[in-house]
Amino acid sequence: MAQQAQTQQPQPAPTSQPQPAKPAQPLQARNRSLRALKACFPFTIPVMAGYVFLGITYGILMVNAGMPVWLPMLTAAIIYTGSMEFLLVQILTSSFNPLSAFVTALMVGARHLFYGIAMLGRYRDMGRKKPYLIFSTTDETFAVNYSTPIPADVDRGWFYLWVSVLDQCYWVTGSALGAVFGSIISFNTTGLDFVMTTMFAVIFLNQWLASTADAKKHGLYGFARSHAAEIIGLLSSLACLLVFGPDNFIVPSMVVILVLLTVLRTPIERSLPVVEKKPAHAEPVAQEGRN
Numbered sequence: 001m002a003q004q005a006q007t008q009q010p011q012p013a014p015t016s017q018p019q020p021a022k023p024a025q026p027l028q029a030r031n032r033s034l035r036a037l038k039a040c041f042p043f044t045i046p047v048m049a050g051y052v053f054l055g056i057t058y059g060i061l062m063v064n065a066g067m068p069v070w071l072p073m074l075t076a077a078i079i080y081t082g083s084m085e086f087l088l089v090q091i092l093t094s095s096f097n098p099l100s101a102f103v104t105a106l107m108v109g110a111r112h113l114f115y116g117i118a119m120l121g122r123y124r125d126m127g128r129k130k131p132y133l134i135f136s137t138t139d140e141t142f143a144v145n146y147s148t149p150i151p152a153d154v155d156r157g158w159f160y161l162w163v164s165v166l167d168q169c170y171w172v173t174g175s176a177l178g179a180v181f182g183s184i185i186s187f188n189t190t191g192l193d194f195v196m197t198t199m200f201a202v203i204f205l206n207q208w209l210a211s212t213a214d215a216k217k218h219g220l221y222g223f224a225r226s227h228a229a230e231i232i233g234l235l236s237s238l239a240c241l242l243v244f245g246p247d248n249f250i251v252p253s254m255v256v257i258l259v260l261l262t263v264l265r266t267p268i269e270r271s272l273p274v275v276e277k278k279p280a281h282a283e284p285v286a287q288e289g290r291n
Helices: 002-007 025-064 070-078 082-093 099-110 112-118 126-135 139-147 156-184 190-228 228-244 249-264 263-273
Strands: none
Touching: 025 070, 025 082, 025 126, 025 139, 025 156, 070 082, 082 099, 099 249, 112 139, 112 249, 126 156, 139 156, 190 228, 228 249, 249 263
16 A cells, blocks of 8 residues: 555646637727717717607697607607608698608608618628618718718728617607607697708708808809709709699609709719818727628
């Protein structure tokens, strides 16, 4: 026994093996997401002010038309197109006519053809974000995502996504508040449906003034060049209004505008100002096209 004890060699103490490092990709993705949220939120504040008010108006109109409180919230989340939702109040309270509802929705939503064409390059390689970006492209979301210079250290896909998510949250919140208020307080809602027309007029004037500020540097030619798209839209709409009348001019004018903008796309794009990214202290981040 003693001899066996002497021949036994001492066993080395077990050494702790280094644990493999956890992948940093989720943390990096979270950092990119938060950085994009902080960068885009200030640009959505004007949209928040408009959408909450418009949503309240929409919720009040729906409830005062006899609809349940939950319906404005549901339509705000699923349909999510303010102008069509205001028309939905009249569609739901009028006689059943699915063809008329389809044509109305087509006419009202036809302007999104131009939004889609303009965002083709910006939404390329967005991966899983793309379906929601397409669904949530409203007038104001398009304006922010199209014209806002994105800092060099901010992920482009996350920036676009957060703008879209925040804007829809504003709209759903306003619709919910309006539905609740409308179910508690009753008052005359005459004139509230005109708010959408006012909003489109303000958007057009803001774009016109923004283009005018740059056009002043180049005289009359620069004015016409910078306002080419707006002038085409105005003249096409006026011509179709004279030809087809006030009840049938929307679809023809949309077709004419689409054809003219497609044909004149190259010279119009050359006349647009180049939007450069803001300088940033951090290094540019790789775009996240698969998440």
